[in-house]
Amino acid sequence: MFPFINLFGQEYPTLSILGLVGFFVAVIVAGFRSKRFGLTRSDLVYIGVFAGLGLLVGSVLFFGLTRISFVWENRDYFPNFTTLLFVLFGGMVFYGGLFGAIAGIFLYSRVMKVPFSTAMILTIPVFPLAHSIMRIGCFAGGCCHGIPFPPPLGIAFTNAVGAPNNIPLLPVQLYEAAANLLIFGIIWCYTKRDRSWVAAACLYGLIYSFVRFWLEFLRGDAIRGFVIGLSTSQFISIAVFIVCAIGLSALSHNKPVASE
Numbered sequence: 001m002f003p004f005i006n007l008f009g010q011e012y013p014t015l016s017i018l019g020l021v022g023f024f025v026a027v028i029v030a031g032f033r034s035k036r037f038g039l040t041r042s043d044l045v046y047i048g049v050f051a052g053l054g055l056l057v058g059s060v061l062f063f064g065l066t067r068i069s070f071v072w073e074n075r076d077y078f079p080n081f082t083t084l085l086f087v088l089f090g091g092m093v094f095y096g097g098l099f100g101a102i103a104g105i106f107l108y109s110r111v112m113k114v115p116f117s118t119a120m121i122l123t124i125p126v127f128p129l130a131h132s133i134m135r136i137g138c139f140a141g142g143c144c145h146g147i148p149f150p151p152p153l154g155i156a157f158t159n160a161v162g163a164p165n166n167i168p169l170l171p172v173q174l175y176e177a178a179a180n181l182l183i184f185g186i187i188w189c190y191t192k193r194d195r196s197w198v199a200a201a202c203l204y205g206l207i208y209s210f211v212r213f214w215l216e217f218l219r220g221d222a223i224r225g226f227v228i229g230l231s232t233s234q235f236i237s238i239a240v241f242i243v244c245a246i247g248l249s250a251l252s253h254n255k256p257v258a259s260e
Contacts, residue, residue, distance in 0.1 A: 003141040003161040013161075018137030022130035023052055030126045037118045047119050050108035051101040058100015059092035066093065066232045094131070094212075095236045101127070120197035124204055125187040132180035138162075139173035146170030147220040162221070172218045179211045199251050205244035209237040 004011040027048045031041040105123060109116040138144045142160025146169045154168025163169060183204065191200050216234045227235065 003159060013137075014140040015134070015137035015143065018140070019134050022133035022137075023048055025133060026123075026126035026130040029129060030122050033122060037122055039114070039118065039122065043112075043114065044122065046112070047105060047108055047114075047123060050104040051123060052104070054100035054102070054104025054107070055097040056092075056100070058103065059094065059097030061100075062093035062096020065096075093233070095233060095240075098127070117197045121191060121195065121200060124197060124200045125184065125191050127204065128180040128183040128187065128208065132177045132184065135173045135177035135180065139171055139177070143221070144173050144176075145220050146172035146218050169220055170218050172215055172220075175218070176211070176215055179215070180208070183207050183211075196251070198247060202244040202247035202251070205240045206248065209240040209244065213237040213241070 002014050005014050005017050006012075007017075027041070027044050030044050034041055034044055101123075102120075105119050106116055108114065109119050135144075142157050142163030145157075145160070145163035148154065148167055149170045151168050153170060155171050156168045157163050157165050159165065186207065187200060187204050190203060213234050216231050216237070219231070
C-alpha cells in the first residue's frame, strides 16, 4: 500500500501523518461544542496535546508489557541494550493509549483548573473518530494486519512494512476504522443531550470492547501477546465490557456514579 508519504522531498510514515490528521480532525469536530461547555478552541488544542502525549506514553508502555515474556524467553539473543528497548517499546497498543489519553486529560484538568467532566464529555465522542483515521494509517503501512484470506476479501500488500507481502490478508484495519466511525456517530448523537461523561464513556467502552474482542480473531499479527488462545487486547476488552456494563446499569437505576 502506502507505508510512507513524501512531503517536501522527505518521506514520513503514513501512520504518523494520519495520526496527526486524526488529532486535528478530532479537535476541530470537538470545537463545534466547545462554547456549549464554556471552553475555547485553544483549550481543546491544549487538551488534545495532553491527551496525545498520554496516548503515546500509555500505548508504548502497554506494548512493552505484552513483550515481556518474549524478551525473557529470548534474553540471550539481544546484541545490545538499544535493540532490547526497540523490541520492548517499538510498537503501540490502543487500550494503553486510551488509558494514557484519559490520564493526560486528567492531568490537564488539574493543572489548568478545568473540570475533568467537561474535558471528558467534549473529547470522548471524538476518540473513535481519531482512532478511525489512525486505523487507515495502519492499513497503509500493513501493521495490525488480518489473517490470510483469499480474494476478493483478502488484499495482498506489495511493499508493506508491518505485514507479509504478496499474501492476501483480511483488511481488518479497515473493518475497525469503519466500526470506529459508526461508534463516533452513535456517541456524538448520544451526547447531543446533556449526559454525564461516565455514561458516554461507558457506552463507548461497551461498544468498542465488544467490536474489538471479535475483530481480534481476524488479526494475523502475532506480537500482541496471547494467553490460553486469547490476545492481551481480548482480555482487556472483556474487563472493559464488564466494567462499562456495570456502569451503565448503575446509571440506569439512578445509582450515584462519580462524575469527577
